[in-house]
Amino acid sequence: MTYAASQYQKQSGSYLSSREMEVMAFRHVNSLLTQAKDHEKKVAALAANLKLWSILSLSVERVDCPLPSVLRDDILKVGSWSMRYSNAAFNAPKDLQPLVDVNNDMIEGLSANTKPPVLTTTSSAYAGTTGQSSLELVG
Numbered sequence: 001m002t003y004a005a006s007q008y009q010k011q012s013g014s015y016l017s018s019r020e021m022e023v024m025a026f027r028h029v030n031s032l033l034t035q036a037k038d039h040e041k042k043v044a045a046l047a048a049n050l051k052l053w054s055i056l057s058l059s060v061e062r063v064d065c066p067l068p069s070v071l072r073d074d075i076l077k078v079g080s081w082s083m084r085y086s087n088a089a090f091n092a093p094k095d096l097q098p099l100v101d102v103n104n105d106m107i108e109g110l111s112a113n114t115k116p117p118v119l120t121t122t123s124s125a126y127a128g129t130t131g132q133s134s135l136e137l138v139g
Contacts, residue, residue, distance in 0.1 A: 019110050019111075022056070022106075022110050023107050023110045023111055025052055026052065026103045026104075026106050026107045027107060028048070029045070029048045029049050029052050029103060030100050030103045030104065030107075032044060032045035032048050032049075033045045033046075033049065033096045033099055033103075034096075034100060036096060042089075042096070043090060045096070046086045046087075046089055046090055046096075049082065049086045049099055049103075050083055050086045050087070053079040053082045053083050053086075054079075054083065056075065056079055057075070057076055057079040057083075060072045060075050060076060061076070078102060078106075081102075082099060082102055082103075085098060085099060086099065
């Protein structure tokens with residue numbers, strides 16, 4: 001690797017937070033998914049979606065992941081669904097819009113500037129549901 005390339009690689013992404021980089025990655029994959037009009041572009045878009053969700057899933061499975069366990073579990077469940085759907089869509093005439101919708105939900109969640117409120121046992125709407133996935137709580 002040349003000196004210039006190594007310096008660029010060292011500096012790339014240093015201007016953005018990890019959330020901003022994740023939002024950019026989801027937006028890029030969604031762009032690929034929405035522009036996939038032929039088989040070759042569809043395969044490339046699905047491969048990018050699989051790679052993104054694989055990386056995200058591996059990162060939330062790490063022992064040092066700072067996310068709450070409920071959120072980690074939910075991300076793993078959504079990621080698992082997205083990867084299964086992507087795999088099924090490689091050689092099947094499946095609509096890619098559900099993948100775009102899920103990715104848009106992730107973009108929305110990652111773009112939220114508000115911090116989650118600190119819940120106490122008296123103010124929690126979900127008191128007594130510790131350890132349950134939010135997907136299980138919703139239904």
